[in-house]
Amino acid sequence: MVPILKQGRYLIATIPTALTDADLERLRDGLVAQVGRCRSRGVIVDITALDVMDSFAVRTVRDIAHMTRLRGAEMVIVGIQPEVAFSMVELGLTLQDVHTALDLEEGLALLDKRTKLVGH
Amino acid sequence: MRAHRSLAPVKSSRPPSAHPRDGRRAAEPRGEPPAGASTAALLREIVAHLRQCRTQLRDEWAERIIDERLLTAMSRDEIFAEATSVYDNYLDALETGTLEALQAYAQGLSERIIPRGVETHEVVGIVLLLRDVLARSLFGKYRADFQLLNRALDVYEPAANRIASTVAVGFVQEQGRVIREQQEAIRELSTPVLPVRERLLILPMIGLIDSQRARQLTEQLLRAIRTNRARVVVIDITGVPAMDSNVANHLVRTVDASRLLGAIVIVTGLSPEIAQTLVTLGVDLSKMNTVGDLQGGIEEAERLLGYQVVPIPGVKS
Numbered sequence: 001m002v003p004i005l006k007q008g009r010y011l012i013a014t015i016p017t018a019l020t021d022a023d024l025e026r027l028r029d030g031l032v033a034q035v036g037r038c039r040s041r042g043v044i045v046d047i048t049a050l051d052v053m054d055s056f057a058v059r060t061v062r063d064i065a066h067m068t069r070l071r072g073a074e075m076v077i078v079g080i081q082p083e084v085a086f087s088m089v090e091l092g093l094t095l096q097d098v099h100t101a102l103d104l105e106e107g108l109a110l111l112d113k114r115t116k117l118v119g120h
Numbered sequence: 121m122r123a124h125r126s127l128a129p130v131k132s133s134r135p136p137s138a139h140p141r142d143g144r145r146a147a148e149p150r151g152e153p154p155a156g157a158s159t160a161a162l163l164r165e166i167v168a169h170l171r172q173c174r175t176q177l178r179d180e181w182a183e184r185i186i187d188e189r190l191l192t193a194m195s196r197d198e199i200f201a202e203a204t205s206v207y208d209n210y211l212d213a214l215e216t217g218t219l220e221a222l223q224a225y226a227q228g229l230s231e232r233i234i235p236r237g238v239e240t241h242e243v244v245g246i247v248l249l250l251r252d253v254l255a256r257s258l259f260g261k262y263r264a265d266f267q268l269l270n271r272a273l274d275v276y277e278p279a280a281n282r283i284a285s286t287v288a289v290g291f292v293q294e295q296g297r298v299i300r301e302q303q304e305a306i307r308e309l310s311t312p313v314l315p316v317r318e319r320l321l322i323l324p325m326i327g328l329i330d331s332q333r334a335r336q337l338t339e340q341l342l343r344a345i346r347t348n349r350a351r352v353v354v355i356d357i358t359g360v361p362a363m364d365s366n367v368a369n370h371l372v373r374t375v376d377a378s379r380l381l382g383a384i385v386i387v388t389g390l391s392p393e394i395a396q397t398l399v400t401l402g403v404d405l406s407k408m409n410t411v412g413d414l415q416g417g418i419e420e421a422e423r424l425l426g427y428q429v430v431p432i433p434g435v436k437s
Contacts, residue, residue, distance in 0.1 A: 083342075085342055086342060089377040
């Protein structure tokens with residue numbers, strides 16, 4: 001189970017360990033529901049702890065991005081490991097339309113910038 | 121004339137104690153070995169014979185090396201000098217049956233001749249030639265007694281084969297070692313990832329890029345992005361003379377992977393040739409940020425990072 005933390009206008013989900021497909025779907029449902037409940041403007045999913053991203057995980061993450069955008073929040077993936085990034089790209093999983101950042105700090109900075117632009 | 125001068129000292133360095141015995145043996149009329157003459161005795165006799173004919177056989181061998189255009193990287197004098205020491209080491213190995221000294225010598229020889237571009241087939245060729253020359257000499261010596269000739273060859277050939285394979289294997293191993301060392305050196309040299317400003321990295325690619333090097337560059341870059349917390353990376357390929365579609369696609373993947381780590385990649389310095397190749401090959405570079413030269417790339421990166429370079433008033437260069 002992945003805890004979803006509310007931090008001001010943002011939601012933060014830190015994935016602590018490799019997840020099953022069912023866990024991923026539960027995380028997706030939880031985030032999409034909470035975005036509305038907390039009136040969040042941004043979502044950060046931190047995958048620093050993951051050393052493998054399979055195609056299902058990548059697809060779910062992309063789905064979360066699209067769904068939360070429809071609910072009015074930007075999403076950023078942070079903490080992709082270099083090896084993971086490389087193998088994802090090798091598999092053609094480039095997450096073209098999803099924001100990415102190095103770590104939580106960068107992700108928060110990116111969201112601040114994005115939501116300021118959008119809010120204007 | 122040229123060779124004899126160079127071998128005089130080698131000959132005199134031979135331990136004199138070996139000679140009297142050899143001389144006596146060689147002087148014995150051939151063909152009457154005691155019926156039970158041991159293999160060892162026969163081997164001694166062969167070695168003594170080959171030592172006695174050393175100058176003649178060595179010259180014959182060196183001439184054949186030159187005739188067959190082996191060791192073309194070396195001068196005639198060098199071939200003769202090298203032939204002399206190989207010959208002596210060869211006989212020592214034949215006599216003692218131990219290969220360590222020969223192995224060490226073969227390694228030293230390989231170290232000397234590999235940088236000069238001597239090929240494997242040449243080394244194998246000269247060792248086989250020597251084996252051939254010596255075997256012919258044995259044919260000549262024992263030709264009157266077929267049985268004895270057979271026994272002599274039984275003694276000589278396995279030892280000679282072992283020596284030939286030792287030298288050839290030594291050469292190939294040495295070659296492999298040199299190649300590994302050079303690869304290592306190229307790896308070390310070829311992938312500097314340079315931080316130029318807070319959060320700005322430069323990766324100057326130089327020389328031909330093959331898939332392995334491209335992969336390594338990517339790994340190194342991704343790690344550097346992480347450790348330097350880079351936001352922008354400028355990859356400069358001014359020094360890359362050519363690029364094929366594999367490498368181009370790899371570059372695209374590098375850009376994608378860097379983006380996953382939150383870094384923007386700017387590629388600079390695409391030469392006209394590379395630009396033409398890439399467009400002709402149909403590599404999709406539409407997602408890539410490209411700027412004409414490294415200077416422009418750094419300016420663009422500074423803009424993205426919010427830097428502004430302002431000249432200090434009153435300072436002239």
